[in-house]
Amino acid sequence: MITKEPYIVISDVSYRYSDAKHYALEELNFTIYKGEFVVILGExxxxxxxxxxxLNGVIPNFKGGEMKGSVIVGGLNTQEVSVAEMAQKVGMVLQDPAAQLFTTKVINEVAFGPENLCLDVDEILERVRWALQVVGLAGFEERSPTSLSGGQQQRLAIAAALAMRPEVLVLDEATSQLDPIGTIEVFSLVQELNKKYNMTIVIATHKSEEAAQFADRILILHQHRLIAQGVPQEIYQNTKLLEQVNIPSPQVSRLATYLEEHSLRLPEFPITIEQARKGIEQLVRRSENCEP
Ligand SMILES: Nc1ncnc2c1ncn2[C@@H]1O[C@H](COP(=O)(O)OP(=O)(O)OP(=O)(O)O)[C@@H](O)[C@H]1O
Ligand SMILES: [Mg+2]
Structure with a gap:
């Protein structure tokens, strides 16, 4: 449920890596609301x-460089609190599932963060139990992370983040190395976290289909600037913009454009398979009714 409560407020942010000539982000202004599911697209x-x-303060607190402006997450200014403190607000899952898992047992992987918070043992065990259950890995406690599939490894990485009880989950290309089944595993889990726990979700991805299906709002970054934002329907209907910034439309949207070029207009421009199916059914029904 999206609320009207601004949760992440990015104001006039420009950032340059310490060894770089150019800014990696320029004049960024954006607000993400509590419970929102935001997808970032960009080439x-x-x-x-x-x-x-x-969003988690790794930039600039850990990576250095030059940062202008401010990022406020859940009332905390990322530049005024430590990366460790931010880790309790913002969980992060990265691209390479194996590279972010570094212990020999699933249970240790999930316990690692809470142990570093010096919580008592019962609280740590409760968090581990909860996180593994939420991601569907209860019963895997003694398994080696390397024995899991790619999708399971990413679910484990999400469990490790969840054990810190974050309010925001950020996934940076977290499904780019997964097969279609692993991708759906991860997106479905993230959707459940969003719906059931009202967790705010930010996902950077190249996968247009998933963005269309899951996002409340899509942001488009192009050459280090935020150039567009809107609900998926609005973004994907702007085919000119997408072409300009080299972002592919979902396949069903391309099909709709193709049909339109051949004088077959669907009642509504589809961005998901379900919408396309409904539209095509309506089209078929109409043509049947018109038959002599
Ligand atoms: N560690 C770094 N040091 C210097 N410059 C960097 C560093 N990481 C990224 N950049 C630069 O910052 C800009 C933005 O890069 P970034 O990695 O955020 O893009 P991206 O959209 O995530 O790309 P990709 O799709 O390849 O993951 C680029 O110009 C890149 O060269
Ligand atoms: Mg990247």
């Missing part, structure tokens, strides 16, 4: 990963 080197890292 290679547009600034998506940099955007993700300003």
């Amino acid at each position: 290679h080197l547009a600034g998506k990963s940099t955007f993700c890292q300003i």
Whole structure:
């Protein structure tokens, strides 16, 4: 449920990596509301990963460089609190599932963050139990993370983030190395976290189909700037803009454009398979009714 409560407020942010000549993000202004599911699209080197890292304070607190403006997350200014403190507000899941798992047992992986918060043992065990259950890995406690599938490894990485009880989950290309089944596993889990726990979700991805299906709002980064934002329907209908910034439309939207070029207009421009199916059914029904 999207509320009107601004949760992440990005004001006039420009950021340059310490060894870089150019800004990786320029004059960014954006507000994300509590419970929102936001997807960031943009071509290679547009600034998506940099955007993700300003949300948990890794930029600039850990990576240095020059940052202008401010990022407020849940009332905390990322530049005024430590990366460890921000980790309790913002959980982060990265592209390579194996690279972010570094212990030999699933249970240790999930316990690692809470242990570093010096919580008592019962609280740590309760968090681990809850996080593994939420991601569907209860019963996997003693398994080695390397024995899991890619989708399971990403669910484990999400469990490790959840054990810190964050209010925001940020996924940076977290499904780019997964097959279609692993991708759906992760997106479905994230959708459940969003709906059931009202967790705010920010996902950087190249996958237009998933963005269309899951996002409340899509942001488009292009050459380090935020150039468009809107609900998926609005964004994907703007085919000119998408072409300009090299972002593919969902396949069903391309099909609709093709049909339109051949004088077959669907009642509503589809961005998901379900919408396309309904539209085509209506079209068929209409043509049957017109038959002599
Ligand atoms: N560690 C770094 N040091 C210097 N410059 C960097 C660093 N990381 C990224 N950049 C630069 O910042 C800009 C934005 O890069 P970023 O990695 O955020 O883009 P991206 O949209 O995530 O790209 P990709 O789709 O390849 O993941 C690029 O110009 C890139 O060269
Ligand atoms: Mg990236």
